[in-house]
Amino acid sequence: SNCADLNMKFQVDAMDDAKKSTKIPVRGVVKALLRARWREEDMFQVPLLLYTILKIDKNRSVLNADMDEELCHRVKQLIAATIENRPKRRTGISQPLSDYITYLITDSLAELVELTPKNSTGDIGLGGLPSSVLPEGAESTALLALTRCVEVSYNELCRQLAFKSAGDMSSFDVSRLSYSLLTYIRASNAMAGTAGRETNRGEGPALGTTVNPPNRRLVKAALAAFFAEQNPGGMWAQGQ
Secondary structure (H helix, E strand, O other): OHHHHHHHHHHHHHHOOOOOOOOOOHHHHHHHHHHOOOOOOOOOOHHHHHHHHHHHOOOOOOOOOOOOHHHHHHHHHHHHHHHHOOOOHHHOOOOOOOHHHHHHHHHHHHHHHHOOOOOOOOOEOHHHOEHHHOOOOHHHHHHHHHHHHHHHHHHHHHHHHHHHHHOOOOOOOHHHHHHHHHHHHHHHHHHOOOOOOOOOOOOOOOOOOOOOOOOHHHHHHHHHHHHHOOOOOOOOOOOO
């Protein structure tokens, strides 16, 4: 909840043109979050922590080459755990993590990719972070992970729409529909136009690996299905 509060605070500040700075002590907050007693196997915490520190320290006042060994290790743990817990093709429709957690993973991966300098040097790489905090091959594996997020969320989104269209309400899950939609849009937008995996360095994305922008008709259908499930009290049935 503290991470969510911080993210909301910074979003509000960003919308207020009259505010030139925030009263939140960014350096202290980032260091406190990194040194907190979180566990790298806890995927309720890890991607949200990673997203939060990336978001509130965009100027890299803490996340830079001057970090001490402990902070470097903690950042590397967050990135490695987030990438490792990406959706995987081999698990098909039985992904071990919920669609909500998959969205958290997607959001932090997208933030890393979007903050990566276009002409990154050997010292600065993924997420605009120093190479000392990045796991080996982090940039390529983050792109692969985000591609998997697109694939899995697209498949689940289509599956939920099919259940809804068929009237199979015992299989339809509005929570899975909503989070797969969020994941699909977030990952596709982050990857569109720059996505794809190189088989041979310098040759550009290999055929069939490029990610397209979100399908607008699919998004429209998903939103219609989502709001059709809203009850008179303004809420939705509990799902996954």
